[in-house]
Amino acid sequence: MLVYLIRRIGQSILVVAVMATLVFLSIYAIGNPVDILASQDADQQELDAITRRLGLDRPMYEQFGIFVWNALQGDLGRSFVYAKPAVDVILERFPATMELAFVALVFSIVIGVPLGVIAGLKPDSFVGRSIMSTSILGFSLPNFWIGLMFILLFAVQLRWLPASGRGPVTEVLGMPLTFVTWEGLRHLILPAVTLALYKASLVIRIAQAGTRDVMLQDYIRFARAKGLSHRRIVFVHVLKNMMIPVVTVLGLELGSMIAFAVVTESVFAYPGMGKLLIDSISRLDRPVIVAYLMMTVVIFVIINLVVDLLYAAIDPRVRLSEPKG
Amino acid sequence: MSENAVLENAVSENAVPENKISETAAAPPPPPPVEDKGESLLRRHIANYFESVSATIGLVVLVTIVAAAFLSPWIAPQNPYDLAAISIMDNMLKPGEQLDSGLVAVLGTDEQGRDMVSAILYGLRVSLIVGASSVLIAAIIGASAGVLAAYAGGRIESFVMRIVDLQLSFPAILVALILLAVFGRGVDKVILALVIVQWAYYARTVRGSALVEKRREYIEAGRCLALPNSRLVFRHLLPNCLPPLIVVATVQIANAIALESTLSFLGVGVPVTEPSLGMLIANGYRYLLSGNYWISTFPGVALVIVIVAINLVGDRLRDVLNPRLSR
Numbered sequence: 043m044l045v046y047l048i049r050r051i052g053q054s055i056l057v058v059a060v061m062a063t064l065v066f067l068s069i070y071a072i073g074n075p076v077d078i079l080a081s082q083d084a085d086q087q088e089l090d091a092i093t094r095r096l097g098l099d100r101p102m103y104e105q106f107g108i109f110v111w112n113a114l115q116g117d118l119g120r121s122f123v124y125a126k127p128a129v130d131v132i133l134e135r136f137p138a139t140m141e142l143a144f145v146a147l148v149f150s151i152v153i154g155v156p157l158g159v160i161a162g163l164k165p166d167s168f169v170g171r172s173i174m175s176t177s178i179l180g181f182s183l184p185n186f187w188i189g190l191m192f193i194l195l196f197a198v199q200l201r202w203l204p205a206s207g208r209g210p211v212t213e214v215l216g217m218p219l220t221f222v223t224w225e226g227l228r229h230l231i232l233p234a235v236t237l238a239l240y241k242a243s244l245v246i247r248i249a250q251a252g253t254r255d256v257m258l259q260d261y262i263r264f265a266r267a268k269g270l271s272h273r274r275i276v277f278v279h280v281l282k283n284m285m286i287p288v289v290t291v292l293g294l295e296l297g298s299m300i301a302f303a304v305v306t307e308s309v310f311a312y313p314g315m316g317k318l319l320i321d322s323i324s325r326l327d328r329p330v331i332v333a334y335l336m337m338t339v340v341i342f343v344i345i346n347l348v349v350d351l352l353y354a355a356i357d358p359r360v361r362l363s364e365p366k367g
Numbered sequence: 368m369s370e371n372a373v374l375e376n377a378v379s380e381n382a383v384p385e386n387k388i389s390e391t392a393a394a395p396p397p398p399p400p401v402e403d404k405g406e407s408l409l410r411r412h413i414a415n416y417f418e419s420v421s422a423t424i425g426l427v428v429l430v431t432i433v434a435a436a437f438l439s440p441w442i443a444p445q446n447p448y449d450l451a452a453i454s455i456m457d458n459m460l461k462p463g464e465q466l467d468s469g470l471v472a473v474l475g476t477d478e479q480g481r482d483m484v485s486a487i488l489y490g491l492r493v494s495l496i497v498g499a500s501s502v503l504i505a506a507i508i509g510a511s512a513g514v515l516a517a518y519a520g521g522r523i524e525s526f527v528m529r530i531v532d533l534q535l536s537f538p539a540i541l542v543a544l545i546l547l548a549v550f551g552r553g554v555d556k557v558i559l560a561l562v563i564v565q566w567a568y569y570a571r572t573v574r575g576s577a578l579v580e581k582r583r584e585y586i587e588a589g590r591c592l593a594l595p596n597s598r599l600v601f602r603h604l605l606p607n608c609l610p611p612l613i614v615v616a617t618v619q620i621a622n623a624i625a626l627e628s629t630l631s632f633l634g635v636g637v638p639v640t641e642p643s644l645g646m647l648i649a650n651g652y653r654y655l656l657s658g659n660y661w662i663s664t665f666p667g668v669a670l671v672i673v674i675v676a677i678n679l680v681g682d683r684l685r686d687v688l689n690p691r692l693s694r
């Protein structure tokens with residue numbers, strides 16, 4: 043196990059290093075940020091001054107060296123636009139995105155599990171089949187368009203919910219949260235449901251398969267023979283057992299939720315990391331893009347590492363077969 | 368002989384003159400290539416396909432849409448990108464209102480006075496071209512990588528599959544977004560980004576089936592006949608790995624179209640001069656809050672219809688091409 047652990051951590055560090063190089067090289071290729079920052083009628087002297095201040099006049103390898111050295115110390119450069127360390131700019135937006143992702147995660151369970159269980163209990167009924175075919179839509183429809191239609195329906199036509207932005211922020215245990223107030227929750231509902239739809243479809247499919255599987259087990263037959271009510275069988279025995287795969291997959295999907303939030307946040311003008319990334323791309327704010335990517339890479343690598351280690355702990359075949367590739 | 372050496376042989380034997388290959392291949396019964404499995408199988412598949420009503424509807428809708436999109440210069444009410452044909456006076460007309468030219472804008476017009484029906488038809492063409500060509504290129508690259516990995520084994524296999532694993536551990540939308548931020552806008556760049564994002568799916572799918580197929584007797588027979596490795600891999604192994612690839616690729620076209628529209632919506636996709644459906648939706652986004660719903664809604668509906676139709680077709684293909692599922 044220790045050998046596997048060391049090798050796996052080594053691989054993760056390698057991945058981060060490779061991604062850092064790729065990210066730096068590719069971002070270096072994006073247009074010149076000075077053109078954006080300088081005013082239209084700035085003369086050459088001003089342009090040079092800005093270039094020098096941002097360190098853009100040094101050769102590429104030198105910039106890369108400085109980048110790596112600073113990155114190791116947790117400094118990913120200063121945002122050209124906000125004139126603050128890029129990491130700070132992102133961390134300011136981090137709680138908003140995490141809040142959105144977690145609320146969406148809750149929604150996807152609340153929507154997905156009951157529907158999946160219903161579909162799994164009666165797989166051949168009309169209801170069961172409609173749930174399953176609707177879940178295919180959740181997978182394949184473009185998420186941003188669904189978000190737009192939600193805005194149109196609930197914000198423009200019915201005027202029930204706000205179309206964009208984030209509600210008032212309240213500090214709870216040192217975390218800036220919005221869902222504790224009604225106004226904040228109202229702002230969260232549409233983006234969170236939109237973000238949750240894809241995962242909810244996934245949960246429906248896993249829950250349906252899990253339920254069908256569990257229903258065939260001997261312990262369910264035994265519970266029936268024992269004379270337990272149908273309700274108790276479903277709510278206690280089935281639910282408990284089919285939640286295992288659901289929880290595993292959702293844990294894995296938390297990372298992709300953060301990535302998908304890029305789209306949802308843009309649709310709802312929600313001030314999270316994803317919106318920041320899109321804004322930074324259009325403003326050529328290189329350090330923020332780099333910092334966002336590096337943080338996302340690290341988050342993903344950590345999630346993958348934890349999942350792999352858990353699997354290896356549970357299933358010895360994984361760590362034993364690894365050396366061969 | 369190590370499996371690495373096998374692959375090196377494949378490369379060197381590629382250079383063998385054509386007639387030598389045919390000599391070796393002409394020796395006693397060559398393993399039947401896939402075409403020889405006969406028309407009857409194909410016909411049975413086709414008959415099987417049309418047994419499903421929803422899949423038939425899906426195919427009909429899809430064919431109609433593709434035809435309409437590619438005939439758009441001839442059937443669209445106006446050319447939405449010909450500045451002479453559109454008039455700013457017609458801007459933001461509601462669905463059903465009449466244009467200056469007497470034409471009725473069934474789905475309304477946008478802020479520049481373009482008829483939405485025409486804009487959607489032209490947009491569909493861009494979306495379909497991007498989706499289909501990116502899938503085609505990615506499938507060719509991915510399938511070659513996958514089948515070579517499976518056949519070569521050893522280091523080559525683990526190297527290819529490591530890259531695949533690495534890539535699949537990051538969400539496609541994020542990778543594509545970054546690539547396009549680097550490349551800039553453009554139809555060709557979107558296709559390139561989508562190819563980079565997608566090839567790994569096909570590599571994984573094809574490798575999976577190639578690992579099974581490569582143990583079959585016909586591959587062994589081919590080896591006994593001293594067929595060159597390249598011929599074994601591309602003429603015999605690869606064709607037999609195609610059914611699952613076709614299914615994945617079909618559904619993936621829908622995903623590619625959805626991904627492209629998302630990227631264009633975020634402003635990193637196709638250029639303004641060649642708007643896809645996603646771009647049209649993004650244009651309408653600005654007017655959504657003032658109640659001008661039609662600019663975003665109808666291109667989205669077109670997008671949804673295309674995606675659902677492709678999924679219906681793909682789903683049916685999966686059933687038809689999978690012998691275990693045939694009822």
